[in-house]
Amino acid sequence: MTLTKTTCPYCGVGCGVLAGADGTIKGDPNHPANFGRLCSKGSALGETIDLDGRLLEPKIEGRAAEWDEALDLVASKFSAAIAEHGPDSVAFYASGQLLTEDYYVANKLMKGFIGSANIDTNSRLCMASSVAGHKRAFGTDTVPGVYTDLEEADLIVLVGSNLAWCHPVLYQRIVAAKEARPAMRVINIDPRRTATSDLADLHLQIAPDGDIALFNGLLTHLADAGKIDDQYTTQHVNGMAEAIATARQSDPTDTGISAQDLATFYDLWASTEKVVTIYSQGVNQSETGTDKVNAILNCHLATGRIGKPGMGPFSVTGQPNAMGGREVGGLANMLANHLELGNADHRQAVQAFWKSPAICTQAGLKAVDLFDACAKGQIKALWVMSTNPAVSLPDADGVAAAIANVPFVVTSDIMEKTDTNDLAHVCLPATGWGEKNGTVTNSERRISRQRAFLPAPGQARPDWQIVSDVATRMGFGKAFAYRTPQDVFAEYVALDAATSQFPRDLDLSIFADADYANLIPTQWPRNDQRFFADGKFYHPDGKAQMIPVTAPALAKPRFQLNTGRNRDQWHTMTRTGKSARLGPHLAEPYVEIHPQDAADLGVTVGDLIRVESTYGTAILRALVTPRIAAGQLFAPMHWTRQLTTSGTVNSLTAPVTDPVSGQPALKSGAVVANVYKAKWYGFLASADAMTPQTPYAAIAKTQTGWQAEVAGRKLPSDWVAEARLLSGRSTGDAALHSDPATGLTRVAISQDGITKALFFAAPQPVIMSRPASIALIGTDAAPLTALAGRAPADQPDPGATVCGCFNVGRNTLLNAASKGARSVTALGEATCAGTNCGSCKPELAALLAEAALPMAAE
Numbered sequence: 001m002t003l004t005k006t007t008c009p010y011c012g013v014g015c016g017v018l019a020g021a022d023g024t025i026k027g028d029p030n031h032p033a034n035f036g037r038l039c040s041k042g043s044a045l046g047e048t049i050d051l052d053g054r055l056l057e058p059k060i061e062g063r064a065a066e067w068d069e070a071l072d073l074v075a076s077k078f079s080a081a082i083a084e085h086g087p088d089s090v091a092f093y094a095s096g097q098l099l100t101e102d103y104y105v106a107n108k109l110m111k112g113f114i115g116s117a118n119i120d121t122n123s124r125l126c127m128a129s130s131v132a133g134h135k136r137a138f139g140t141d142t143v144p145g146v147y148t149d150l151e152e153a154d155l156i157v158l159v160g161s162n163l164a165w166c167h168p169v170l171y172q173r174i175v176a177a178k179e180a181r182p183a184m185r186v187i188n189i190d191p192r193r194t195a196t197s198d199l200a201d202l203h204l205q206i207a208p209d210g211d212i213a214l215f216n217g218l219l220t221h222l223a224d225a226g227k228i229d230d231q232y233t234t235q236h237v238n239g240m241a242e243a244i245a246t247a248r249q250s251d252p253t254d255t256g257i258s259a260q261d262l263a264t265f266y267d268l269w270a271s272t273e274k275v276v277t278i279y280s281q282g283v284n285q286s287e288t289g290t291d292k293v294n295a296i297l298n299c300h301l302a303t304g305r306i307g308k309p310g311m312g313p314f315s316v317t318g319q320p321n322a323m324g325g326r327e328v329g330g331l332a333n334m335l336a337n338h339l340e341l342g343n344a345d346h347r348q349a350v351q352a353f354w355k356s357p358a359i360c361t362q363a364g365l366k367a368v369d370l371f372d373a374c375a376k377g378q379i380k381a382l383w384v385m386s387t388n389p390a391v392s393l394p395d396a397d398g399v400a401a402a403i404a405n406v407p408f409v410v411t412s413d414i415m416e417k418t419d420t421n422d423l424a425h426v427c428l429p430a431t432g433w434g435e436k437n438g439t440v441t442n443s444e445r446r447i448s449r450q451r452a453f454l455p456a457p458g459q460a461r462p463d464w465q466i467v468s469d470v471a472t473r474m475g476f477g478k479a480f481a482y483r484t485p486q487d488v489f490a491e492y493v494a495l496d497a498a499t500s501q502f503p504r505d506l507d508l509s510i511f512a513d514a515d516y517a518n519l520i521p522t523q524w525p526r527n528d529q530r531f532f533a534d535g536k537f538y539h540p541d542g543k544a545q546m547i548p549v550t551a552p553a554l555a556k557p558r559f560q561l562n563t564g565r566n567r568d569q570w571h572t573m574t575r576t577g578k579s580a581r582l583g584p585h586l587a588e589p590y591v592e593i594h595p596q597d598a599a600d601l602g603v604t605v606g607d608l609i610r611v612e613s614t615y616g617t618a619i620l621r622a623l624v625t626p627r628i629a630a631g632q633l634f635a636p637m638h639w640t641r642q643l644t645t646s647g648t649v650n651s652l653t654a655p656v657t658d659p660v661s662g663q664p665a666l667k668s669g670a671v672v673a674n675v676y677k678a679k680w681y682g683f684l685a686s687a688d689a690m691t692p693q694t695p696y697a698a699i700a701k702t703q704t705g706w707q708a709e710v711a712g713r714k715l716p717s718d719w720v721a722e723a724r725l726l727s728g729r730s731t732g733d734a735a736l737h738s739d740p741a742t743g744l745t746r747v748a749i750s751q752d753g754i755t756k757a758l759f760f761a762a763p764q765p766v767i768m769s770r771p772a773s774i775a776l777i778g779t780d781a782a783p784l785t786a787l788a789g790r791a792p793a794d795q796p797d798p799g800a801t802v803c804g805c806f807n808v809g810r811n812t813l814l815n816a817a818s819k820g821a822r823s824v825t826a827l828g829e830a831t832c833a834g835t836n837c838g839s840c841k842p843e844l845a846a847l848l849a850e851a852a853l854p855m856a857a858e
Ligand SMILES: Nc1nc2c(c(=O)[nH]1)N[C@H]1C(S)=C(S)[C@@H](COP(=O)(O)OP(=O)(O)OC[C@H]3O[C@@H](n4cnc5c(=O)[nH]c(N)nc54)[C@H](O)[C@@H]3O)O[C@H]1N2
Pocket: 011, 012, 041, 126, 159, 160, 161, 162, 163, 165, 166, 167, 189, 190, 191, 192, 194, 206, 207, 208, 209, 210, 211, 280, 281, 282, 283, 286, 317, 318, 319, 562, 563, 564, 565, 566, 567, 568, 569, 570, 571, 667, 668
């Protein structure tokens, strides 16, 4: 089997992958991002490349169509809207999951040929505050850090980053570095305790949005402790006195962090030269996100701890090509290639290079405003590419209604059924990971190739080609006559050369003669170059700018909703949701709640909670845990209307944005929470796919088919009929068993002696082993065995999945621990758990700690 060198399509770590058409997936030992490591999601890539659920032909109003018909329709609708209502009446909403080539072409069509800047992307929900903070401080959007800084640092501060789950390979690099150099210190700043906190020497459980007060306090401490680098700041930094004076007005005790912990943090930061501050969505996704970024950058600038080995601020990017999108200028307030939309010389140079009939002259609509304009009827034609805004934007129900209000909506996606596709007039099938060619840039500015190792399925086409095909039909054929992604990349590099008279950080000259086919992962401007080492920044006077930032007054609603990610799922689950290995780690939409709050609400283990806001409602499974602070809730963003009836968390979030960056505050919003008492609760394992339909329902892929967690408000009169309805199985033999003592009802449906569906329902949440029932689907187990809901004696029940890579369950691990495997390493040797990506290691450690205690109820 020949393996193709490519790059993982998930997070911004940008790991090198060796992939084969038979689904073989290995970490690329030579890729400088991961040196052979992969996380659970990367390792499971082979399970997500099948064609199940793929969109394989263009669809118009749900019916299959030829490309020509679909492309003609898209081009004519966009052209007509522009002719009638002007260029600003149309919009693109793109994604950091597009390849650089796709992104470049989409940006060029909108800004240079349609002549509007109405192209924004999901990076607005992700990196916009970092971009804005960088620009204010450095004069450019530059990420100065490189990954080896993490290994060289003596102190790593993680702010609003759950690196263990969201950038697992970087996390593993830190774990390895800390093992090699135990003196290295890690501090984690997060309102909840996460898997990342488990590595930290100190976890600062900060009040939501307390970050500015915290870093202003640090700046004040640095000034008072004589830790300002006077020589560096005099030569290279403006605005310090004002920034410090403003910082002094903040009260760090507003952070909710104890005086002792504050002192430890401040002293350690002040006394450690080599400090890297990693930050992510706990910083960016806030009403004060840009100010938070600058509060962090201020401390690094004041101490000159930037751009040198082992030190600096480090905004780790979320999506595989978040950086590439920023480079090509794919946001509504950027031009192209780090050129300024507001600069007439820049605009003219780009227009001359593109030989384009138009060039946008003012910033376009940012994501939240863009969908607001859709709601108001201002957008007549919308094209959504490689993103799922009906799920991922705040006020997702409002956004879905806004999309439905647009007269003509096009999507390009790889999957057929998504919440956004359900609202589109035309769906265009794109080639996905493994089928397409192009480049991506990771968090450390390293450009790597994605390479195809599979044929394009059905009628699917690469995104750059789809956009070019439409551009051609809109009359711009000459400027979009690309034959290959290499043509696009070459033009992108040439635009950089053609505009080199405008000094800026982006410099692609190293790629001028690149061998695209064999391109090795390379950083711009050069490998291992750290920006700002020489104290040169990109404001007109060459200096950096410290920004005075004021801590906001903190809201104190009864409940504040925090949102984010799970270890084994990717965003709206269109791909990771296909992997049975990734499903079981956390198989339903849940909400973390503090034990005291749970007690106040009368919530016990397994209960459902109804969360409400001004914008909507969600029903989520209670996960009672002291990891979350009292008064706060945390729910993952992943579940959609395809997989749940009421688990879409952005139904709750508010479209409130940071005034500088336009990034929505997805991490904190006032909500009301109450226990949701259903009349009955159920669990269903089935051989076939199901549709969520009860008031609470969450479906997930399993090793033997599908599972559903359900709950209803009306007792069914006939449980067999209910089981048939939920499983979609109207035929086959049904066996029913009801236990009046416990109220537990069990139904088994079999076909020709093979178990096809197992259903368990009870007046209270059903406590039973899910894996055991799932394992019985597709077997010829006697109905009575199947109905027992327990694994047969010869097949021990593995318990809930802990290690996603090797599918090792909790019971298997506890069993190994009882037989003497008492360390994470020993557990790994006994069961393989944790030996691939290692992101379950914190859970293994927790399980070992817990194994010494009496076992919990489940
Ligand atoms: N498994 C997995 N990995 C992913 C993704 C995925 O979907 N799944 N998505 C990728 C993408 S696009 C992104 S952007 C990244 C995101 O990566 P992260 O930003 O690390 O992930 P999140 O879970 O969104 O949020 C991080 C933490 O911010 C904390 N937080 C909330 N409010 C505050 C606050 O006010 N202050 C501070 N200091 N912290 C706060 C939350 O409690 C949470 O633990 O992950 C990438 N990697």
